[in-house]
Structures are given as C-alpha cells and as structure tokens.
Amino acid sequence: xxxxxxxxxxxxxxxxxxxxxxxxxxxxxxxxxxxxxxxxxxxxxxxxxxxxxxxxxxxxxxxxxxxxxxxxxxxxxxxxxxxxxxxxxxxxxxxxxxxxxxxxxxxxxxxxxxxxxxxxxxxxxxxxxxxxxxxxxxxxxxxxxxxxxxxxxxxxxxxxxxxxxxxxxxxxxxxxxxxxxxxxxxxxxxxxxxxxxxxxxxxxxxxxxxxxxxxxxxxxxxxxxxxxxxxxxxxxxxxxxxxxxxxxxxxxxxxxxxxxxxxxxxxxxxxxxxxxxxxxxxxxxxxxxxxxxxxxxxxxxxxxxxxxxxxxxxxxxxxxxxxxxxxxxxxxxxxxxxxxxxxxxxxxxxxxxxxxxxxxxxxxxxxxxxxxxxxxxxxxxxxxxxxxxxxxxxxxxxxxxxxxxxxxxxxxxxxxxxxxxxxxxxxxxxxxxxxxxxxxxxxxxxxxxxxxxxxxxxxxxxxxxxxxxxxxxxxxxxxxxxxxxxxxxxxxxxxxxxxxxxxxxxxxxxxxxxxxxxxxxxxxxxxxxxxxxxxxxxxxxxxxxxxxxxxxxxxxxxxxxxxxxxxxxxxxxxxxxxxxxxxxxxxxxxxxxxxxxxxxxxxxxxxxxxxxxxxxxxxxxxxxxxxxxxxxxxxxxxxxxxxxxxxxxxxxxxxxxxxxxxxxxxxxxxxxxxxxxxxxxxxxxxxxxxxxxxxxxxxxxxxxxxxxxxxxxxxxxxxxxxxxxxxxxxxxxxxxxxxxxxxxxxxxx
Numbered sequence: 038x039x040x041x042x043x044x045x046x047x048x049x050x051x052x053x054x055x056x057x058x059x060x061x062x063x064x065x066x067x068x069x070x071x072x073x074x075x076x077x078x079x080x081x082x083x084x085x086x087x088x089x090x091x092x093x094x095x096x097x098x099x100x101x102x103x104x105x106x107x108x109x110x111x112x113x114x115x116x117x118x119x120x121x122x123x124x125x126x127x128x129x130x131x132x133x134x135x136x137x138x139x140x141x142x143x144x145x146x147x148x149x150x151x152x153x154x155x156x157x158x159x160x161x162x163x164x165x166x167x168x169x170x171x172x173x174x175x176x177x178x179x180x181x182x183x184x185x186x187x188x189x190x191x192x193x194x195x196x197x198x199x200x201x202x203x204x205x206x207x208x209x210x211x212x213x214x215x216x217x218x219x220x221x222x223x224x225x226x227x228x229x230x231x232x233x234x235x236x237x238x239x240x241x242x243x244x245x246x247x248x249x250x251x252x253x254x255x256x257x258x259x260x261x262x263x264x265x266x267x268x269x270x271x272x273x274x275x276x277x278x279x280x281x282x283x284x285x286x287x288x289x290x291x292x293x294x295x296x297x298x299x300x301x302x303x304x305x306x307x308x309x310x311x312x313x314x315x316x317x318x319x320x321x322x323x324x325x326x327x328x329x330x331x332x333x334x335x336x337x338x339x340x341x342x343x344x345x346x347x348x349x350x351x352x353x354x355x356x357x358x359x360x361x362x363x364x365x366x367x368x369x370x371x372x373x374x375x376x377x378x379x380x381x382x383x384x385x386x387x388x389x390x391x392x393x394x395x396x397x398x399x400x401x402x403x404x405x406x407x408x409x410x411x412x413x414x415x416x417x418x419x420x421x422x423x424x425x426x427x428x429x430x431x432x433x434x435x436x437x438x439x440x441x442x443x444x445x446x447x448x449x450x451x452x453x454x455x456x457x458x459x460x461x462x463x464x465x466x467x468x469x470x471x472x473x474x475x476x477x478x479x480x481x482x483x484x485x486x487x488x489x490x491x492x493x494x495x496x497x498x499x500x501x502x503x504x505x506x507x508x509x510x511x512x513x514x515x516x517x518x519x520x521x522x523x524x525x526x527x528x529x530x531x532x533x534x535x536x537x538x539x540x541x542x543x544x545x546x547x548x549x550x551x552x553x554x555x556x557x558x559x560x561x562x563x564x565x566x567x568x569x570x571x572x573x574x575x576x577x578x579x580x581x582x583x584x585x586x587x588x589x590x591x592x593x594x595x596x597x598x599x600x601x602x603x604x605x606x607x608x609x610x611x612x613x614x615x616x617x618x619x620x621x622x623x624x625x626x627x628x629x630x631x632x633x634x635x636x637x638x639x640x641x642x643x644x645x646x647x648x649x650x651x652x653x654x655x656x657x658x659x660x661x662x663x664x665x666x667x668x669x670x671x672x673x674x675x676x677x678x679x680x681x682x683x684x685x686x687x688x689x690x691x692x693x694x695x696x697x698x699x700x701x702x703x704x705x706x707x708x709x710x711x712x713x714x715x716x717x718x719x720x721x722x723x724x725x726x727x728x729x730x731x732x733x734x735x736x737x738x739x740x741x742x743x744x745x746x747x748x749x750x751x752x753x754x755x756x757x758x759x760x761x762x763x764x765x766x767x768x769x770x771x772x773x774x775x776x777x778x779x780x781x782x783x784x785x786x
C-alpha cells in the first residue's frame with residue numbers, strides 16, 4: 038500500500054502546477070461523496086420515495102436529501118430523457134406519467150441538458166451530482182483567480198462552493214443550475230478584463246454558462262442566479278473607467294442575448310407547457326407572502342442544530358422551505374472580509390446581497406414585498422431559490438477575509454470582532470433552538486452523534502480565533518483553510534452517512550407489470566409512487582410534477598378524485614387512511630378509471646381490498662410478502678373505437694383499425710397542442726374526448742392512424758438555437774484566427 042501511495046505522490050508531483058488546484062477540488066468532491074463512492078451507502082432515492090424496497094442502514098435510516106422530488110422527478114424523468122436521447126429520439130413526451138405529458142417542457146427532467154445522459158448509468162444520479170459539484174468548484178476557482186487572489190485561496194473557494202449547503206441538502210433539480218453560477222461570474226470577469234485591453238468577442242463563456250444554467254432544468258434558480266450576476270456586472274461596470282464601459286456593456290449584452298437564444302429549444306417548450314398547466318402552490322398569491330419561520334435562522338450557521346434532516350419532529354416543517362446553509366467558519370471569515378479595502382465595491386455588494394437575501398427570506402422589514410417588485414419573484418419559493426447566490430456571496434466575502442489575513446499586517450482587531458460576533462451568533466442560535474430540542478428522544482448512538490455535531494461550530498470558532506491571533510502567519514493560512522474546508526466537509530458528509538447502506542428492490546411486481554401491462558396503466562396505492570413507473574417503463578396513472586397539465590388536473594377533479602389537493606399531483610396521501618379514501622374514490626368513479634386505461638392496482642399486501650371493488654369484478658392476480666396486484670375487469674385499451682372495429686396497436690403512437698363504417702379512434706393520451714395525426718398518411722384533426730383524451734375520425738375500411746408530438750413553435754426554437762450556436766462558434770474561430778495572425782505578425786517583426 039505504501040508503494041502505491043508513493044507512486045501516486047510521485048505522479049502528482051510531475052503534474053503542472055496549474056493542475057493541482059483542479060485535482061484538489063475534485064478530490065474534495067470525492068471525499069464528500071465517499072460514502073456513496075465506497076458503496077458504504079447508496080444515493081438511490083427509491084428507498085425513501087417509494088415503498089417497494091427493503092433496506093439496511095448504519096446508525097439510523099435518515100433522509101439523505103430534503104426534497105423527495107429527487108425520486109419522483111429527477112431520477113425517473115432524467116433516466117427516461119437519457120434513454121430517449123441514446124435511442125435517437127428527442128425527449129419531447131413522457132408516455133408513462135399520468136395520461137402522458139411533456140418531458141422536455143416540464144424542465145425539471147433537464148431533458149436536453151448534456152449531463153442528463155449520465156442517468157443511463159446504474160449510478161447515474163450520483164455521477165450527475167458529482168459532475169455538477171466539480172463544475173461548480175472548478176469554475177469558482179477560475180473566477181476567484183480572475184479577482185487577483187492567490188491559487189491557495191481560489192482553490193479554497195472552489196472547495197467551499199463545491200460543498201455548499203444547496204448541494205449538500207436538496208438533491209432534486211433545484212441544485213442543477215447552481216453549478217453554472219460561478220461560470221457565469223467568470224464569464225463576466227473575462228468580459229470586464231478584455232474590455233480594458235480593447236479586445237472584443239470574449240463573451241463566449243458567459244453565453245455558454247447562461248445557456249447551460251437554463252438547460253439544466255430549474256429556471257427559478259437560474260433566474261435568481263441571473264439577478265445576482267446582473268448586479269455583480271453592474272458593480273464591475275461602475276468600477277471601470279468610463280472609456281471602457283460601453284465596450285464591456287456591449288459584450289455583456291451580446292452574451293446575454295446569445296445565451297437566451299441558445300436556450301430557446303428548452304425555453305419554448307417550457308413556456309408552451311406553462312400556458313396549459315397549473316403550478317399548484319407556486320403562485321403570487323401564495324409564494325408572494327411566504328417566509329421562513331424565525332427559528333430556521335439558526336440552521337444557516339449551525340446546520341444540524343436541530344439534528345439531522347427531519348430527525349426532530351418539532352421542526353419538520355422547516356426543511357421543505359430552506360435552501361442551504363453558510364457554516365459558522367465561513368461566516369467568521371466573511372465578517373473579517375467585510376472591512377478590507379481591496380475590491381471594496383465588490384465586498385460591499387456581497388454583504389448587501391447576503392443581507393437583502395436573508396431579509397427577503399424572513400420578510401424582515403417587509404423586504405419580501407420589495408423583492409416582489411422584480412418580475413416573477415413573487416411566484417417563486419424565494420428562500421429556497423435565493424440560497425445559492427447568498428452562499429457564493431458569503432464564501433467570496435470569506436475568501437477576501439483570508440486574503441486580508443495573508444497580505445495585511447494589521448487585522449487582529451477584525452479577527453477579535455469576528456470571533457466575538459461569531460460566538461454571539463452561535464450562542465443566539467442555541468438559545469433559539471433550546472426549546473425546540475427539548476424533549477426529543479434519541480438513542481445512545483444518535484445522542485453521541487448529535488453532541489458531536491453541536492461541538493463542531495464551537496471548535497471551529499476556537500481554532501479560527503487561536504490561529505488568527507497567535508499562530509505563525511507562515512503556516513496559519515493553510516491551517517485556516519483546513520478548518521474552514523474541514524467544517525464544510527463534515528457537514529456535507531452527514532446526510533450521506535444517513536443514506537441506506539443496502540437497498541433490495543422487490544422486482545417481482547415490477548417484472549409482472551412489465552410482462553402483462555402492455556399499453557394499459559396501473560394505479561398506485563403507495564407502493565411504486567409517482568413517477569417511479571417511468572423509471573421501469575410502466576404506464577402509471579399516478580403523477581406528481583410542476584408544471585402539471587391543467588386538463589389532467591381538471592379531469593382528476595371531475596372524474597377521478599373530487600376535491601383532491603394539491604392540484605399538481607395525483608398520489609395517495611396520509612398512509613392507510615389515504616389508501617382507503619382512494620379505494621372509495623375508485624369504486625365511486627370506476628368507469629372513469631377504466632376509461633383511463635387503468636388495468637392494474639398496485640397495493641401493499643397488508644392493505645385489504647375494499648369489498649365494493651371486489652363486487653365490481655376486481656381480482657387479485659399477483660401477490661408476494663410486500664405487494665399485491667389487482668386487475669380491473671374491463672379497462673379501455675389505449676387505442677379503441679366508438680363503433681365495432683378491430684384494432685391492432687402497432688406501437689404507442691400508431692394503430693391499424695378496420696371498421697365497417699366511419700368511426701372515431703380514441704387514444705387515452707393527453708390532448709395538447711403539439712400533437713399531430715395522420716390517417717393513411719393524410720393529416721387528420723385531433724379532437725378531445727372527456728375533455729382530456731385524443732380522438733381522430735377514420736373512414737370505413739382499414740386505416741393506419743399515426744400520432745406525433747413536437748412542442749409548438751419548437752421548429753423555430755431549434756432553428757434559432759442552431760443559428761446562435763454557429764454564430765458563437767464562428768465568432769470564436771474568427772477571434773482565434775485574428776489572435777494567431779497578430780502573434781505571427783509580432784514574431785515576424
């Protein structure tokens with residue numbers, strides 16, 4: 038082992054100095070994900086977002102991520118998009134979810150995002166997240182280097198942002214655009230730098246970063262990140278000499294316009310879907326007044342002050358609204374960085390952004406009302422989506438603090454202030470959390486872990502104080518970095534340690550449905566929750582998403598489950614009580630479920646079938662220790678007709694029908710603009726049946742009916758994106774050619 042380690046060290050020493058920071062950032066990301074990479078734990082969210090597996094845990098089976106949409110949306114829909122792309126299909130439509138709905142236009146699937154191809158791998162979700170963390174860390178490194186900061190501190194910034202609280206906690210598509218926030222900032226810095234050298238056409242990085250942040254699948258976070266970058270660009274423009282401002286502004290504008298045009302192939306399907314969708318609670322009337330409760334303030338500085346994710350029942354409602362954390366050591370150094378003179382305007386802006394971001398999250402002094410004046414902000418979950426930009430702001434401020442420690446000799450007063458202030462914040466947090474932690478019952482092991490977590494921030498403050506006030510400055514900088522990065526690493530590691538160490542999926546019911554279901558659908562009763570059917574290629578009437586098709590939502594309310602809330606999902610609620618109510622709704626609206634092509638019910642074996650359903654002809658066709666499957670007697674086929682015709686389904690989009698007289702073909706797929714149909718090769722009009730399904734008229738005789746979905750206006754979006762891409766490539770090529778000609782001319786002289 039020692040010889041292997043020695044060889045690795047030798048190989049590392051042979052690498053160019055410029056490669057070392059990138060390798061260190063990648064190493065830190067791998068260490069943060071050690072539990073998953075070593076297979077001591079698994080990141081597969083099926084264990085806690087579905088009920089079809091058995092699993093073993095370490096100390097306790099906690100939640101490794103906050104948002105269950107990582108299992109309902111990110112994993113299954115990302116997998117479908119990857120498989121579509123690898124099979125040469127545009128991922129426009131998801132046939133497996135509800136009555137079908139847009140896939141690319143849904144956005145959270147990140148269907149056209151290059152890294153989504155990783156979901157084709159067995160551990161695709163893990164490598165997807167690791168890739169985003171590495172991109173975030175490396176981009177932050179290069180951005181901070183552009184600010185004139187040393188490689189050590191730039192590397193520190195990269196490490197800290199690759200381990201940020203959003204990456205650590207959320208898990209779902211919210212975190213995807215975060216990786217491109219520092220890349221966009223880097224693009225802005227390149228434009229500012231080159232404009233002072235009278236060099237044009239250096240807008241590529243910013244344009245690409247903007248496009249990738251939009252393609253990555255969560256436009257709200259990309260929007261808040263964009264606001265931060267616009268504000269940063271404004272500060273940088275203000276600091277430029279007036280003779281350079283117009284050139285820089287021009288390049289910034291070009292990067293923004295080209296970035297948006299590059300993104301039109303994903304933005305247009307999203308906007309078209311929004312026109313015919315419901316967004317549930319994400320509306321100005323609800324989100325516009327939402328705020329974090331006061332006691333969540335402590336979690337920004339001591340992330341596990343209430344225990345690990347969802348472990349404290351007194352604060353379980355907090356987790357769904359919070360979007361990340363800072364750590365006390367980063368806060369300590371940010372307080373130091375607040376008072377430095379170099380990059381003074383940037384420091385003040387960063388502090389201002391953190392302040393108004395926090396004030397907006399808690400609606401302090403009515404700040405949320407002021408934020409709502411910005412278009413689209415009022416309809417977004419502000420506290421969640423502003424978090425990544427406040428995290429990078431406080432990290433940058435902390436790096437400025439470390440820079441001051443390295444370069445200035447008179448900083449002790451600032452460190453005394455930072456130490457006292459950090460300790461005060463921490464004590465205030467614990468005073469606030471005391472009443473909510475009282476009475477929480479923990480096992481002996483969990484209590485020891487909890488005590489260790491509570492000690493981390495106090496130890497961090499003590500070490501930072503001792504190092505900054507008494508340590509030899511020659512070594513203190515590196516030790517400070519170890520403390521700050523070490524704290525972030527420990528916090529990042531905690532959720533991964535709570536993930537299951539082994540998951541065994543009950544594949545028998547899945548395989549039964551794969552063999553017998555065909556184009557029919559199943560209705561889930563808390564077993565293979567929405568939208569896990571998509572992962573396994575199974576048509577599932579259950580669905581949860583945002584946006585959510587308005588026609589399907591109305592159909593649910595009128596025909597399937599009257600009064601079901603919220604209206605952006607069709608899933609079982611409240612355990613066994615919810616299952617019983619769903620069975621009652623099924624019995625009361627039996628024909629509507631059969632008309633929706635529901636053939637099977639997927640239920641826990643412990644849940645008895647309602648007697649009224651048995652009387653309607655529902656019979657058990659599969660059972661094992663965990664899951665039972667029931668079959669409905671007369672489900673409508675996916676393709677059917679209104680008269681006595683024979684129907685032969687060719688695939689999910691086409692069928693051959695033979696009718697004695699003219700008839701209508703009913704296809705139990707969601708009606709939406711973008712669908713087109715042909716009958717024997719001729720265009721046919723699609724109309725609505727039950728105000729939700731598709732119907733096409735066919736003549737007497739034999740006809741072949743084919744359907745195709747392309748998002749409305751997508752051809753124009755693809756053309757615009759294609760032209761923008763070639764404009765970007767052409768501009769880059771011409772600038773490189775001009776640069777090479779200039780170098781050659783200089784050499785000739």
